[in-house]
Amino acid sequence: MTRRILPVLALVCAVGSLTAVAALAQSAKREFTVDAKKFAFSPAKIEVSEGDMVQITLVPADIPHSFTIDAYKIAKRAEPNKPVTFEFLCDKPGTFRFYCNLTIDDGCRRMAGELVVRRK
Numbered sequence: 001m002t003r004r005i006l007p008v009l010a011l012v013c014a015v016g017s018l019t020a021v022a023a024l025a026q027s028a029k030r031e032f033t034v035d036a037k038k039f040a041f042s043p044a045k046i047e048v049s050e051g052d053m054v055q056i057t058l059v060p061a062d063i064p065h066s067f068t069i070d071a072y073k074i075a076k077r078a079e080p081n082k083p084v085t086f087e088f089l090c091d092k093p094g095t096f097r098f099y100c101n102l103t104i105d106d107g108c109r110r111m112a113g114e115l116v117v118r119r120k
């Protein structure tokens with residue numbers, strides 16, 4: 001009886017730990033600090049993998065700016081000396097434009113970058 005159960009237990013444990021590893025790999029946390037100044041984002045390109053939890057800290061240096069991605073329904077505004085940190089799950093693969101949706105200054109319309117979510 002013990003002979004039969006042990007291999008099964010070993011298999012269950014192996015599968016269990018593999019599943020845990022796979023889950024960890026799927027939900028990698030990626031942290032980015034995005035500076036916003038002189039009507040530009042830096043970095044202007046953010047690359048992650050599908051399933052990543054992405055944390056962004058938006059740091060405006062001159063005037064208030066926002067980090068907006070329509071497809072992910074994100075619009076976060078921050079002011080100089082008051083950075084804002086937020087997270088979202090990148091569950092949609094593709095290339096998405098991020099931009100500043102504030103209208104304080106016309107220059108904000110030129111502010112744009114790219115979020116690339118690679119398909120797993």
Ligand SMILES: [Cu+2]
Binds near residue numbers: 065100101107108111
């Ligand atoms: Cu702006």
